[in-house]
Amino acid sequence: xxxxxxxxxxxxxxxxxxxxxxxxxxxxxxxxxxxxxxxxxxxxxxxxxxxxxxxxxxxxxxxxxxxxxxxxxxxxxxxxxxxxxxxxxxxxxxxxxxxxxxxxxxxxxx
Amino acid sequence: xxxxxxxxxxxxxxxxxxxxxxxxxxxxxxxxxxxxxxxxxxxxxxxxxxxxxxxxxxxxxxxxxxxxxxxxxxxxxxxxxxxxxxxxxxxxxxxxxxxxxxxxxxxxxxxxxxxxx
Numbered sequence: 636x637x638x639x640x641x642x643x644x645x646x647x648x649x650x651x652x653x654x655x656x657x658x659x660x661x662x663x664x665x666x667x668x669x670x671x672x673x674x675x676x677x678x679x680x681x682x683x684x685x686x687x688x689x690x691x692x693x694x695x696x697x698x699x700x701x702x703x704x705x706x707x708x709x710x711x712x713x714x715x716x717x718x719x720x721x722x723x724x725x726x727x728x729x730x731x732x733x734x735x736x737x738x739x740x741x742x743x744x745x
Numbered sequence: 746x747x748x749x750x751x752x753x754x755x756x757x758x759x760x761x762x763x764x765x766x767x768x769x770x771x772x773x774x775x776x777x778x779x780x781x782x783x784x785x786x787x788x789x790x791x792x793x794x795x796x797x798x799x800x801x802x803x804x805x806x807x808x809x810x811x812x813x814x815x816x817x818x819x820x821x822x823x824x825x826x827x828x829x830x831x832x833x834x835x836x837x838x839x840x841x842x843x844x845x846x847x848x849x850x851x852x853x854x855x856x857x858x859x860x861x862x
Contacts, residue, residue, distance in 0.1 A: 668850050677835060680850035731795055733851060737787040
């Protein structure tokens with residue numbers, strides 16, 4: 636059964652600093668997603684990563700995928716307060732289920 | 746604009762009562778999903794459906810039922826067998842993954858908050 640883990644679960648960082656969120660998954664998958672959720676709101680898609688070595692960037696966020704290591708990273712560059720949210724990675728199984736990680740709650744402090 | 750509509754936004758359930766959460770999409774997506782989110786937790790898959798008249802159990806299907814009679818609609822019934830139904834319920838849809846290599850994410854509705862009276 637596919638398990639998805641995220642590290643760390645809680646992250647408090649100062650504005651202007653860099654940090655990386657890690658997403659590990661337990662079985663082979665050909666698709667990994669990153670989502671953002673603001674408090675009390677639904678999920679917003681950030682990135683879809685399809686292949687080994689894929690890298691995507693949007694603003695201060697950059698996501699990468701290593702399918703051999705079953706690892707994805709979400710790198711935050713020069714954090715700003717607006718990035719405070721919960722970030723989820725999700726992985727598609729061979730049976731088309733999409734399983735989510737527990738989420739990383741990010742708080743950016745001025 | 747295309748999107749996913751969930752209703753109601755807030756729902757209260759009495760003891761022993763079944764309640765149904767609505768999810769409608771006009772994105773022409775084949776696949777639809779129901780997730781449950783507890784406070785401070787991630788999303789757990791309840792049921793999903795890849796095509797009309799077919800659906801599969803997710804990781805926490807007990808106490809829930811679904812139907813998929815139309816492509817646009819995937820209602821979720823929370824039965825009285827679900828003893829702890831208080832949660833935020835999210836519906837999502839996507840293209841059917843095997844229909845191509847498009848890198849499309851799931852689209853989510855705004856959610857329904859269910860509480861016990």
